[in-house]
Amino acid sequence: GRIGVAVVTAGPGVTNTVTAIKNAQMAESPVLLIGGAAASLQKGRGALQDIDQLSLFKTLCKSCVSVNAVRDIVPTLRKAIATAQSGTPGPVFVELPIDVLYPFHVVEKEIAGTKSSRGLRGKVVQWYLQNYLRNLFAGAWEPRDVAPLPVRVPLATEDEVGFGGGPPRKLWIWGGLGCLWLGWV
Numbered sequence: 001g002r003i004g005v006a007v008v009t010a011g012p013g014v015t016n017t018v019t020a021i022k023n024a025q026m027a028e029s030p031v032l033l034i035g036g037a038a039a040s041l042q043k044g045r046g047a048l049q050d051i052d053q054l055s056l057f058k059t060l061c062k063s064c065v066s067v068n069a070v071r072d073i074v075p076t077l078r079k080a081i082a083t084a085q086s087g088t089p090g091p092v093f094v095e096l097p098i099d100v101l102y103p104f105h106v107v108e109k110e111i112a113g114t115k116s117s118r119g120l121r122g123k124v125v126q127w128y129l130q131n132y133l134r135n136l137f138a139g140a141w142e143p144r145d146v147a148p149l150p151v152r153v154p155l156a157t158e159d160e161v162g163f164g165g166g167p168p169r170k171l172w173i174w175g176g177l178g179c180l181w182l183g184w185v
Helices: 018-027 053-057 070-085 104-112 119-137
Strands: 004-008 033-038 063-066 091-097 170-178 177-184
Touching: 018 053, 018 091, 033 053, 033 070, 053 063, 053 091, 063 070, 070 091, 070 119, 070 170, 104 119
Parallel strands: 004 033, 033 091, 063 091
Antiparallel strands: 170 177
16 A cells, blocks of 8 residues: 655666566556656766666656756655556656756766856856756755645446446356356346
């Protein structure tokens, strides 16, 4: 009755979970798979372990999302957990790029580069990177609601269960030619 959680590294860590996630899908088991990813600025540019992980899980999971800002981590995880447990339970995948996971001072050091920009092009690049950094961490220190979201579990109707107003149904069994047939009348 609880959700399973797996946290794996980007690339091979994520791809090694495909069989387990398919099994969770078929067993209707709620599973939250959290996978690392290349830094947002490096996606699609040949970064180490940069593959399209979301496409890999689209057919296996109820939901596949990538977190693009630090402020979105908690709301995304809350929604993913509720989605995994609601309706027909199943797996969900949340991708967390490395720059979303690292502390501000580490990402700032990596992104900011040299402070002395030369020429107009260097100043434009520096301006872009500073804005990217501000947007990545905007609202990151504001309090977030961490209470669980409601889980919606559909219940069978009386007609589906067989307690409706119609006549009682009977199970029939017929055997012939080495086969056994079951059905409701």
